[in-house]
Amino acid sequence: MAATEDDKRESEGLGNGEPRFFGPSLYVFAAAAIIAGAFCYSLKGAEVFYRVLAEEGALLLVIFPRVIAALLMAGLIQVLVPQDLVSKWVGRDSGVRGIVIAAAAGVLTPGGPLTAFPVVVALFASGAHRGALVAYLTGWALLGIQRTLVWELPFLGTDFVLLRFAASAVLPILAGLIAMRVPITLTPPRTGG
Amino acid sequence: MQIASGIGMWIAVQLLGTPAWRPDGDEIRRALKIAAGHFRTLLPRMVMALLMAGFVAELIPEDLIGTWIGGESGIQGILIASGAGIFVPAGALVIMPIAVALLKVGVGLPQLVAFVSSWAIFAVHRMVTYEAPMMGGRFIALRLLASCPLPFLAGITAGFLIALVPG
Numbered sequence: 001m002a003a004t005e006d007d008k009r010e011s012e013g014l015g016n017g018e019p020r021f022f023g024p025s026l027y028v029f030a031a032a033a034i035i036a037g038a039f040c041y042s043l044k045g046a047e048v049f050y051r052v053l054a055e056e057g058a059l060l061l062v063i064f065p066r067v068i069a070a071l072l073m074a075g076l077i078q079v080l081v082p083q084d085l086v087s088k089w090v091g092r093d094s095g096v097r098g099i100v101i102a103a104a105a106g107v108l109t110p111g112g113p114l115t116a117f118p119v120v121v122a123l124f125a126s127g128a129h130r131g132a133l134v135a136y137l138t139g140w141a142l143l144g145i146q147r148t149l150v151w152e153l154p155f156l157g158t159d160f161v162l163l164r165f166a167a168s169a170v171l172p173i174l175a176g177l178i179a180m181r182v183p184i185t186l187t188p189p190r191t192g193g
Numbered sequence: 194m195q196i197a198s199g200i201g202m203w204i205a206v207q208l209l210g211t212p213a214w215r216p217d218g219d220e221i222r223r224a225l226k227i228a229a230g231h232f233r234t235l236l237p238r239m240v241m242a243l244l245m246a247g248f249v250a251e252l253i254p255e256d257l258i259g260t261w262i263g264g265e266s267g268i269q270g271i272l273i274a275s276g277a278g279i280f281v282p283a284g285a286l287v288i289m290p291i292a293v294a295l296l297k298v299g300v301g302l303p304q305l306v307a308f309v310s311s312w313a314i315f316a317v318h319r320m321v322t323y324e325a326p327m328m329g330g331r332f333i334a335l336r337l338l339a340s341c342p343l344p345f346l347a348g349i350t351a352g353f354l355i356a357l358v359p360g
Contacts (some may be wrong), residue, residue, distance in 0.1 A: 029241035034247035056247040116325045134336050142313050151285035164306045167351035171343045179339035
């Protein structure tokens, strides 16, 4: 796939564009913070405003080291998990087993949409079962390890992540199974050209 | 739950220690460079997102959250939280501070699980930007139909798990 402007633009904020400090998304975030802060100051008063600043500052200090550790882990995962390993085990329409493998592969898939969706398209084109496709995307979206490590763990902590993981472990497979029964016809994309 | 963290770290160490997986110098350098690039983008946005969420948390009336998706709101709260997650068309960097803010104002854990799961699955921003052009509307319809019940189920299961493990 040719590199497009979409590739350069940040997708989930990380991992798919050129790393940069400033950028359109920063201005949006900053505007949101300023507007929310202005509302808070005028509606709740200065004392609340400064308390929030202090609380969020303290939270940032707690999150900081966790984020660093998580990003190192994420970088290692991205380097160590070979793309073809993922492709080898998904991509065959072997029914339930394919669904389970696809779900597991999705969970292990690192990166943002620009990593996962090309894989899905390629699998689709080479004949992967609809159940496997849905299981893969759901596994990636719901339980993607790299994204969970980088984003969820620093903010919400180990206990919550474990709870959500345990509660959701079987769900990508369930989604794949349901997808096999849904009466929507899919035609694989034409490859090449 | 320190045990869980300990087990996790031990697994990570074992994984990285396996000869097939052990990163060499080049790979470590690459990984560090990737991590540093992430960090440069992430830090300022995270600061802003945290500030925004903190301010928003002050503006949301606490009893509103408590009534609709608080710890006592039960199945109804899980349903509402599942629906609410659809309406956050933004990335993880926005949803996570919102989740933290919700915790601050008293959201229940099963409800929060449903909320985060719903956002993760529906991810409107991602659907429009990537999934629609790459996979087409029919695939989206298929995936959404198959995934509808998931956030609710996640919330319910989380509720059970919490009830099973005391304290």
